[in-house]
Amino acid sequence: MMKYSIFSIVRNAMSYHERWERQWRSPDPRSEYDVVIVGGGGHGLATAYYLAKNHGITNVAVVEKGWLGGGNTARNTTIVRSSYLWEESAALYDAGIKLWENLSAELNYNVMFSQRGVVSLVHSQKDFRDVQRRMHANRLLGIDVEYLDREALKREIPILNLDCRFPVWGGAMQRKAGVARHDAVAWGYARAADRAGVDIIQNCAVLGIERNGDQVTGVRTEKGTIKARKVAVVAAGNTTVLADMAGIRLPLESHPLQALVSEPIKPVLDTVVMSNAVHAYISQSDKGDLVIGAGADQYVGYGQRGSFQTIESTVTAIVEMFPVFSRVRMNRQWGGIVDLSPDSCPIITKTPVKGLYFNCGWGTGGFKATPVSGMVFAHTVALDRPHGLNAPFGLDRFTTGRLIDEYGAANVAH
Ligand code: FAD
Ligand code: PYC
Numbered sequence: 001m002m003k004y005s006i007f008s009i010v011r012n013a014m015s016y017h018e019r020w021e022r023q024w025r026s027p028d029p030r031s032e033y034d035v036v037i038v039g040g041g042g043h044g045l046a047t048a049y050y051l052a053k054n055h056g057i058t059n060v061a062v063v064e065k066g067w068l069g070g071g072n073t074a075r076n077t078t079i080v081r082s083s084y085l086w087e088e089s090a091a092l093y094d095a096g097i098k099l100w101e102n103l104s105a106e107l108n109y110n111v112m113f114s115q116r117g118v119v120s121l122v123h124s125q126k127d128f129r130d131v132q133r134r135m136h137a138n139r140l141l142g143i144d145v146e147y148l149d150r151e152a153l154k155r156e157i158p159i160l161n162l163d164c165r166f167p168v169w170g171g172a173m174q175r176k177a178g179v180a181r182h183d184a185v186a187w188g189y190a191r192a193a194d195r196a197g198v199d200i201i202q203n204c205a206v207l208g209i210e211r212n213g214d215q216v217t218g219v220r221t222e223k224g225t226i227k228a229r230k231v232a233v234v235a236a237g238n239t240t241v242l243a244d245m246a247g248i249r250l251p252l253e254s255h256p257l258q259a260l261v262s263e264p265i266k267p268v269l270d271t272v273v274m275s276n277a278v279h280a281y282i283s284q285s286d287k288g289d290l291v292i293g294a295g296a297d298q299y300v301g302y303g304q305r306g307s308f309q310t311i312e313s314t315v316t317a318i319v320e321m322f323p324v325f326s327r328v329r330m331n332r333q334w335g336g337i338v339d340l341s342p343d344s345c346p347i348i349t350k351t352p353v354k355g356l357y358f359n360c361g362w363g364t365g366g367f368k369a370t371p372v373s374g375m376v377f378a379h380t381v382a383l384d385r386p387h388g389l390n391a392p393f394g395l396d397r398f399t400t401g402r403l404i405d406e407y408g409a410a411n412v413a414h
Contacts, residue, residue, distance in 0.1 A: 001195045004108050023187060024194035029201050029226050033061045035381060036219050036228040038206045038242060040064025041073040042182075043359060043366065044234040045189035045200075046374020047381070052196035054375070055382035060198045061228075062190075063221055065205035069186030072236045073367065075304070075336035077259050077283070077293040079272055080368040081118045081177030083145050084409040085134050088392040089345060090141045095389055096372035097176060103371055109188030112181035112286065118272040119148065119156070119173045121321075123166040127277055130408055131172045138174075145174045159268055164320040166277055179272060179283055185370055209246040209356065216246070216355040230355045232381045237302065237337025239360035246353055250360065251398050252339045256297040257364055258306030260315075260333040264288030268324070276408075278317035290328060292318055296338060296364060306335035338363045343403040344410040348377055348390040357381050358395075365410055 002008060002021045012020055035051060037044045040062045051057040064070075080100055082093035100113045122128045131147070138145040149170045150162055162168040190200055201223070208220035209231060218227040233242045237254045265288050274281035279295035294314040297306045311333060319326045341347060341361035346369070348359045359377040362369060372389065379387040386394065397403055 001191065023191045024200050026202065027199045029061060029063070029199065029204065029221070029223050032218075032227040033199075034059040034228070035230045035232060036060075036226055037062045037232045037234060038219065039071070039234040039236070040068045040186070040190070040200060040202065041071045041234065041236060042069065042185045042189065042370035043362070043373045043377070045186055045193055046370050047232060047234060047359070047377045048193040048198045049189045049196070050375045050378035051382060052193060052198060054378060057382055058197035061226065062193070062198060062200045063204050063206055063219065063226070064200070064202045067202050068190050068200070069183045072336040072338065073186045073370070074183040075259065075334055076182055076367040077281070077291050078179040078182050078367055079118060079177070079274075079281070079283070080113070080180055081174050082143055082368075083118070083120070083134060083138050083172070083174045083177065084406055085137050086404050086406065087141060088404050089406050089409070090138060090143055092372060092376075092389050092393070093369060094141070094143055096369045099371035099375065100180065103188070107188035107192050109184060109191060110181070111184045111188055113178065114180070114286070115176050115178040116271050117173055117175045118177035118274065119153070119171040121171045121273065121275040121277070122169045123275065123277040124169070128169060134409055135172050143174070144176050145172050147171075148173050157269070157271060157273060159322055159324045160273065161321055161323055168321075177272070182367065189374070206242065206245075209242065211246065211353055211356075214352065214354055216353050230357065230381055232357045232359065232377065234359045234377070236360065236362065236366070237339050239339050239358065243358065246351070246356055248351055248353065250347065250358065250395075251342050252361055253300050254302060254337050255299070255340055256301055256303060256306040256335040257294070257338045258297065258310060258333060258335040259291065259293045260311065260330050261285070261292070262290040262325075262328045263331050265290070265328060273321070275317065275321065278321070280314045280317035280321070282318055282322065289331065290325060296340070297335070302337055304335045304337060306333075340364070342398070344406040345404045346373070346393050347395055348373070348380060348386065349394045350380065350384065351395070363410065
């Protein structure tokens with residue numbers, strides 16, 4: 001694999017950039033693998049990478065029905081933070097931030113992780129209590145969240161209109177939080193996994209999960225049957241479709257979640273601003289576009305679109321908080337299908353079918369967890385037992401009642 005560096009850029013400039021290597025191969029599927037991963041989003045590709053890197057398992061295929069990162073991985077608004085309420089989730093997401101901090105160097109791929117801070121606005125006494133509770137819980141766990149009052153907020157974000165329809169009282173800021181480049185994450189993991197010997201098979205939907213009694217034996221795909229000792233499903237909004245194929249019911253609902261971006265403008269916003277109360281959030285990409293997100297559409301469905309009233313209420317809220325953007329034109333709008341679990345936490349688990357594993361339920365917040373999700377899922381699949389970080393996130397919590405309620409901390413997108 002060609003190492004990316006200033007020297008490779010110069011060398012390739014000499015040949016008019018016509019000699020860059022392909023980043024990964026496109027092999028035909030073999031008849032059998034040790035592990036088949038269903039879903040070539042960030043989580044599936046990261047799982048393949050950590051299976052190879054941490055467990056030496058390289059006889060692996062990632063089977064993707066579309067193209068890499070065409071699911072939620074490249075449809076999301078890229079917020080990375082660890083400001084969750086409960087110990088179990090804060091520990092998981094904070095371990096994720098540590099992986100993000102070294103990811104570009106580790107993958108030799110610029111994932112543009114930018115720790116520009118994420119602020120959650122407070123508009124009422126209720127918001128204040130929620131945010132303070134979460135902030136104190138975070139600080140006890142060593143997570144860097146601080147409260148900014150109105151004056152401090154105005155200094156941080158001069159263009160924020162504090163006296164909008166729901167006046168802003170202040171906000172909780174995590175400075176280590178930020179954004180990353182979504183498709184680069186998928187591509188960086190794909191390139192590194194391919195290098196380790198993983199076969200990445202695109203345009204190949206899984207149509208069935210094959211089993212012999214209570215043992216998984218492989219997957220039936222558009223390109224034929226592929227045998228596997230283990231099948232690891234990481235299919236986000238399509239998870240329950242795959243679970244049905246194996247005769248398993250999972251406590252998930254699939255909802256559209258949408259986002260929109262504006263035309264590029266000069267840099268005016270250097271932090272991410274979220275408001276739980278008005279269900280809107282905004283950041284500015286390195287390219288200059290305003291990246292705007294909304295609350296999830298309340299109906300279930302698989303259409304990657306979303307409803308007009310959500311766009312309208314989101315844009316209204318953004319313009320009230322940032323009147324300076326009132327004449328900016330929006331360029332594109334889209335939806336992704338998110339897999340919402342009852343406690344807004346992921347499910348990273350073995351199943352009653354031996355050799356079959358699911359990693360799902362990340363809902364509106366899984367981009368930030370891509371590295372850590374891949375790392376702990378690879379551990380679960382390789383060793384047939386959870387990593388300490390994902391042990392609390394098994395399926396059994398829905399029968400024991402040990403739910404980890406992160407509905408509030410899941411933030412604006414709910
Ligand atoms: P995906 O990238 O969706 O990958 C799953 C893959 O499985 C897809 O590529 C799909 O094609 C494939 N697949 C499905 N069925 C099959 C099949 N039968 N056969 C083969 N392949 C199949 N999270 C954050 O942390 N921060 C945010 O700011 C944020 N914003 C968001 C904004 C929006 C608009 C959306 C939609 C989501 C947002 N999220 C955010 C959530 C985040 O995007 C997801 O949790 C995360 O990307 C899930 O990654 P994944 O790899 O599991 O899923
Ligand atoms: O998890 O922080 C988050 C988030 C913001 C928008 C969508 N998800």
